[in-house]
Amino acid sequence: MSSIKNRRILDVLNGIPVDKTPVWIMRQAGRYLPEYKKTRAEAGSFLDLCKTPELASEVTIQPIRRFDLDAAIIFSDILTIPDAMGLELKFEDNRGPYFDNPLDNIDDVSSLTDKNTDTLEYVAEAIIQTKEKLNNEIPLIGFSGSPWTLSTYMVEGSATKEFRKIRSIVFKDPEMLEALTKKLVKSISEYLVMQAKAGADVLMIFDSWGGLLNTDNYINFSLNPMKEIINNLRNNQITKNIPIILFTRGGGIWLNQISESGCNAIGLDWTTDISTARKIVGENISLQGNLDPCALHGTEKSIKEAASKILDSYGFGHRHIFNLGHGIDQYVDPENLGILINHVKEYSKKYHQN
Amino acid sequence: MSSIKNRRILDVLNGIPVDKTPVWIMRQAGRYLPEYKKTRAEAGSFLDLCKTPELASEVTIQPIRRFDLDAAIIFSDILTIPDAMGLELKFEDNRGPYFDNPLDNIDDVSSLTDKNTDTLEYVAEAIIQTKEKLNNEIPLIGFSGSPWTLSTYMVEGSATKEFRKIRSIVFKDPEMLEALTKKLVKSISEYLVMQAKAGADVLMIFDSWGGLLNTDNYINFSLNPMKEIINNLRNNQITKNIPIILFTRGGGIWLNQISESGCNAIGLDWTTDISTARKIVGENISLQGNLDPCALHGTEKSIKEAASKILDSYGFGHRHIFNLGHGIDQYVDPENLGILINHVKEYSKKYHQN
Numbered sequence: 001m002s003s004i005k006n007r008r009i010l011d012v013l014n015g016i017p018v019d020k021t022p023v024w025i026m027r028q029a030g031r032y033l034p035e036y037k038k039t040r041a042e043a044g045s046f047l048d049l050c051k052t053p054e055l056a057s058e059v060t061i062q063p064i065r066r067f068d069l070d071a072a073i074i075f076s077d078i079l080t081i082p083d084a085m086g087l088e089l090k091f092e093d094n095r096g097p098y099f100d101n102p103l104d105n106i107d108d109v110s111s112l113t114d115k116n117t118d119t120l121e122y123v124a125e126a127i128i129q130t131k132e133k134l135n136n137e138i139p140l141i142g143f144s145g146s147p148w149t150l151s152t153y154m155v156e157g158s159a160t161k162e163f164r165k166i167r168s169i170v171f172k173d174p175e176m177l178e179a180l181t182k183k184l185v186k187s188i189s190e191y192l193v194m195q196a197k198a199g200a201d202v203l204m205i206f207d208s209w210g211g212l213l214n215t216d217n218y219i220n221f222s223l224n225p226m227k228e229i230i231n232n233l234r235n236n237q238i239t240k241n242i243p244i245i246l247f248t249r250g251g252g253i254w255l256n257q258i259s260e261s262g263c264n265a266i267g268l269d270w271t272t273d274i275s276t277a278r279k280i281v282g283e284n285i286s287l288q289g290n291l292d293p294c295a296l297h298g299t300e301k302s303i304k305e306a307a308s309k310i311l312d313s314y315g316f317g318h319r320h321i322f323n324l325g326h327g328i329d330q331y332v333d334p335e336n337l338g339i340l341i342n343h344v345k346e347y348s349k350k351y352h353q354n
Numbered sequence: 355m356s357s358i359k360n361r362r363i364l365d366v367l368n369g370i371p372v373d374k375t376p377v378w379i380m381r382q383a384g385r386y387l388p389e390y391k392k393t394r395a396e397a398g399s400f401l402d403l404c405k406t407p408e409l410a411s412e413v414t415i416q417p418i419r420r421f422d423l424d425a426a427i428i429f430s431d432i433l434t435i436p437d438a439m440g441l442e443l444k445f446e447d448n449r450g451p452y453f454d455n456p457l458d459n460i461d462d463v464s465s466l467t468d469k470n471t472d473t474l475e476y477v478a479e480a481i482i483q484t485k486e487k488l489n490n491e492i493p494l495i496g497f498s499g500s501p502w503t504l505s506t507y508m509v510e511g512s513a514t515k516e517f518r519k520i521r522s523i524v525f526k527d528p529e530m531l532e533a534l535t536k537k538l539v540k541s542i543s544e545y546l547v548m549q550a551k552a553g554a555d556v557l558m559i560f561d562s563w564g565g566l567l568n569t570d571n572y573i574n575f576s577l578n579p580m581k582e583i584i585n586n587l588r589n590n591q592i593t594k595n596i597p598i599i600l601f602t603r604g605g606g607i608w609l610n611q612i613s614e615s616g617c618n619a620i621g622l623d624w625t626t627d628i629s630t631a632r633k634i635v636g637e638n639i640s641l642q643g644n645l646d647p648c649a650l651h652g653t654e655k656s657i658k659e660a661a662s663k664i665l666d667s668y669g670f671g672h673r674h675i676f677n678l679g680h681g682i683d684q685y686v687d688p689e690n691l692g693i694l695i696n697h698v699k700e701y702s703k704k705y706h707q708n
Contacts, residue, residue: 164648164683171652171660214646214679215627216663252607253626272607273569292568294518298525306525309570325568329518 006138009071010201012286012321013243013264021317021348022070023341024141027327028063029075033334035062046091050076056126060140061133066334067341070321071139071202074127074195078145078206081187082154084116095158102157102165106176114183117194124198131199142200144191146207146248147184147229148222151177163212170217181225189232196239204245204267205229211250222248223257230262245288249326255280270325275313283319290325296332296340303336304343311344317351358555360492363425366640366675367556367597367618375671375702376424377695378495381681382417383429387688389416400445404430410480414494415487420688421695424675425493425556428481428549432499432560435541436508438470449512456511456519460530468537471548481552496554498545500561500602501538501583502576505531517566524571535579543586550593558599558621559583565604576602577611584616599642603680609634624679629667637673644679650686650694657690658697665698671705 004010008022030036039059043049050056060075079097083089087099103109117124130140145153153159155166169177192203210222226246233239247267251258258266259281268277268289277287295306307322314320322344328337358364362376384390393413397403404410414429433451437443441453457463471478484494499507507513509520523531546557564576580600587593601621605612612620613635622631622643631641649660661676668674676698682691 162683164651164685167646167648168651171646171649171656211625214624214644215630217646218625250604250625253630270568271565271572271604276569276607290568292521292525292571294521295525297518297522302525329516331518 004136004139006070009321010139012319017318019352020345021320021322023322023344024069024071025328026324029059031330032328032332033062051122053125053129057129057133060130067338071141073141076123082150084119085112098158103155106179109179112183114187116187117190124194127195127198127200139201141202141204142195143204144188146205147181147225149207149209150184151180152209185225185228189229193236193239196242202243207248210248227261259285274310286319288321288323293324293326293328296336300339303339307340307343308347311348317348358490358493360424363675364493366673371672373706374699375674375676377676377698378423378425379682380678383413385684386682386686387416405476407479407483411483411487414484421692425495427495430477436504438473439466452512457509460533463533466537468541470541471544478548478552481549481554485553493555495556495558496549497558498542500559501535501579503561503563504538505534506563539579539582543583547590547593550596556597561602564602581615613639628664640673642675642677647678647680647682650690654693657693661694661697662701665702671702
């Protein structure tokens with residue numbers, strides 16, 4: 001692992017100065033790339049793509065061939081875990097991922113298995129093959145959804161408009177949610193250790209829906225379970241020193257609490273002002289983000305301005321990984337992403353002198 | 355106006371101590387009430403209901419007959435303004451409100467009229483009739499959507515999943531958005547003055563989608579236009595002293611800036627911790643909120659606990675109006691709302707002694 005050539009992201013995560021601000025892009029292997037669409041079509045379904053290591057590793061490195069990125073992120077989906085636990089994951093192109101039999105009560109939770117690493121071996125294999133293809137040029141990020149975020153899909157069946165079913169369960173059946181969370185903490189912890197063992201150099205936890213909760217319930221049902229996972233990773237020989245990034249969409253109001261979770265970096269969505277975030281979390285933790293993904297639909301000039309504003313606003317280069325504040329969308333022109341990445345590299349140099 | 359008997363909400367908005375925490379509920383006249391559904395069926399369409407003052411005033415006072423509420427809010431829809439400006443508003447029960455011809459460019463904006471008070475006379479008439487029915491027992495709240503929130507619907511055509519069209523226009527065609535905002539500021543200001551003239555005792559601005567923006571763009575395209583409206587109201591004889599409530603969903607990260615807008619109260623969504631909010635905004639402004647609407651799907655015990663937690667967390671009674679953090683949903687059992695309202699009245703007394 002220590003032989004990786006481009007160490008900018010690893011250095012930023014460990015608080016070591018770098019020569020320019022590193023950058024990677026959430027969902028960088030995705031539908032905005034024509035080569036991705038081609039491989040996706042060859043694979044058959046989205047799930048086939050996730051479950052075929054040759055193809056998953058191929059789409060993982062596609063954006064690396066095009067852009068000057070400082071990390072790859074393994075191509076997969078956060079819903080692989082619920083799928084492995086026994087809820088059969090389905091995809092339809094015009095609907096998104098869903099489960100036919102979402103969880104209704106604590107008995108449904110009891111029937112789920114939390115021993116999933118064997119079933120999820122295909123992710124480990126995709127990581128092994130990706131590491132070979134990357135040839136130690138840049139680090140590889142592994143990831144999982146957070147317990148709360150996975151719970152939302154498992155209870156709702158899909159990403160619904162208001163998430164009213166799970167938000168009501170929080171109040172009327174917290175025991176069910178606690179039982180589910182407990183299984184997910186175990187399953188996610190083992191899944192992330194497996195990814196690190198297979199070669200992931202960094203781990204990221206995506207809490208896409210933590211922002212649905214009030215503060216008390218965010219702490220109870222989202223942040224504390226993520227902390228438990230971080231503790232589990234720190235107590236494991238394989239992952240005790242691995243850098244961990246934690247991203248809660250809508251988490252801008254809880255940065256103080258998130259900064260005490262034990263993670264190395266906090267991912268910021270685009271709504272949070274990064275200079276305000278810096279002041280709240282202090283200097284001992286890194287920040288990742290946080291350009292509005294829709295800025296990529298602007299002109300060359302407006303893209304550069306929006307990126308410069310974030311770099312200027314951050315104010316000094318150390319402990320910042322540039323990224324979007326959410327995943328890149330399928331309608332972005334890849335050329336615009338190239339403009340963004342090159343601009344960040346060039347423009348950020350002045351913040352990394354001496 | 356000064357003859358209103360229950361002045362709790364007016365007093366809280368003006369910083370005057372009260373005997374218990376006043377309460378009203380966003381969307382309190384709505385589909386969770388069987389009597390509402392009956393009147394709605396009689397009216398024909400949702401729009402017919404909005405545009406028929408007899409029926410609009412009837413549904414406005416339906417929740418007042420059932421519950422010990424401290425204010426009524428005129429039954430209407432935030433999309434009445436875009437409708438009056440020339441975008442024909444349509445409703446379908448299984449789709450929600452939409453416009454067939456959303457705005458694409460600055461020429462589309464030019465064709466909109468910003469002289470709307472004549473067209474919106476039916477809202478004034480509904481207010482006049484409601485005031486008669488209320489017989490000065492409690493105050494009546496008038497309202498409008500914010501310029502940004504109305505822009506989102508006018509550009510997207512409806513509440514879309516990601517609001518990508520308008521979020522991209524923010525970056526690639528800000529001039530279009532500025533032109534639209536300018537017209538909306540004028541139209542909304544005149545609309546709110548008209549409502550006050552007809553008898554509204556309090557005015558509220560709903561910024562349901564401000565939370566989609568990054569901080570700079572929230573200030574530019576949402577908060578500053580709302581400030582302009584507040585200034586316009588303060589410079590008008592009819593509205594110069596009227597209490598104004600400003601609600602940005604997702605605005606918890608911008609409370610500092612919102613508190614300087616000139617409003618009398620800030621509406622909080624349910625994600626923000628109310629004691630933290632209190633510390634940020636200080637003592638010279640009131641707070642309204644902020645129970646998770648899904649708490650109403652809990653048990654009697656859990657509903658009371660959740661409400662007590664907010665009252666305890668606020669810590670002292672003055673300058674607090676109890677409300678949900680978002681509109682009540684159609685699936686709530688009205689009995690549960692009664693439990694909530696009575697509990698708030700009873701439990702909050704201890705915070706209003708001496």
